[in-house]
Each structure stands twice: as structure tokens, then as C-alpha cells.
Amino acid sequence: MNLQTLIELAVEGRVHELELWSLEGGIYVLRARLDRGFRTLLDNSGRTLHLRSTTHLRELLRDAPRLPCMLVQHVVHDEMCGQREGPIEPLRVPLFLDEPW
Numbered sequence: 001m002n003l004q005t006l007i008e009l010a011v012e013g014r015v016h017e018l019e020l021w022s023l024e025g026g027i028y029v030l031r032a033r034l035d036r037g038f039r040t041l042l043d044n045s046g047r048t049l050h051l052r053s054t055t056h057l058r059e060l061l062r063d064a065p066r067l068p069c070m071l072v073q074h075v076v077h078d079e080m081c082g083q084r085e086g087p088i089e090p091l092r093v094p095l096f097l098d099e100p101w
Helices: 003-011 054-060 076-081
Strands: 017-023 027-034 037-040 069-073 091-094
Touching: 003 027, 027 054
Parallel strands: 017 069
Antiparallel strands: 017 027, 027 037, 069 091
């Protein structure tokens, strides 16, 4: 899904939530939750769009309606130390796109 499609779906009210995944190397990937699951934001070449920061995301979505957004980050320390039993869920923090910080 490209940016234009994401904005169109958001205007139609079909985007339920955004997830901004923080990846190793300072790269962020945006996913949108729709009725039938998540779709990743792609660039014009059809490849996953790599965002530079939360500010970059705010700039991209300045024309989109307000949407709930979560910053998602795996906690590598938990995986390395092996202290907890069972599946390790990623850290999910609300990200407010209409606030600069």
C-alpha cells in the first residue's frame, strides 16, 4: 500500500490503527491495521518504505486524518537474558502524531 492509498483509506475510516515499527539501525516501518489485517507502507517502487524518524512520519501524514498510532519496539534485552518464560511481546507505546515530541 502506498501513501496515497493509506490516506484515502484513512479518510474513508478504514484504517483502525497505525504501527510504527522501530528496527535495528534507526529504521522505522509503518503498518496500517485494516479490517483484514495489517498492510505495510510501500514506496513508489513497491518496496517497504523506510522512515527516518517519528518526525518523518508526522510529515508524511500531515494531510491524513488523526489516527491512533503505536510505536512498536522489540526489547532485545529480554531475548538475550532469557529471564522470562513464554513468548516475549514487543514494547508498544502510544505515539501522538499531532504533537511534535
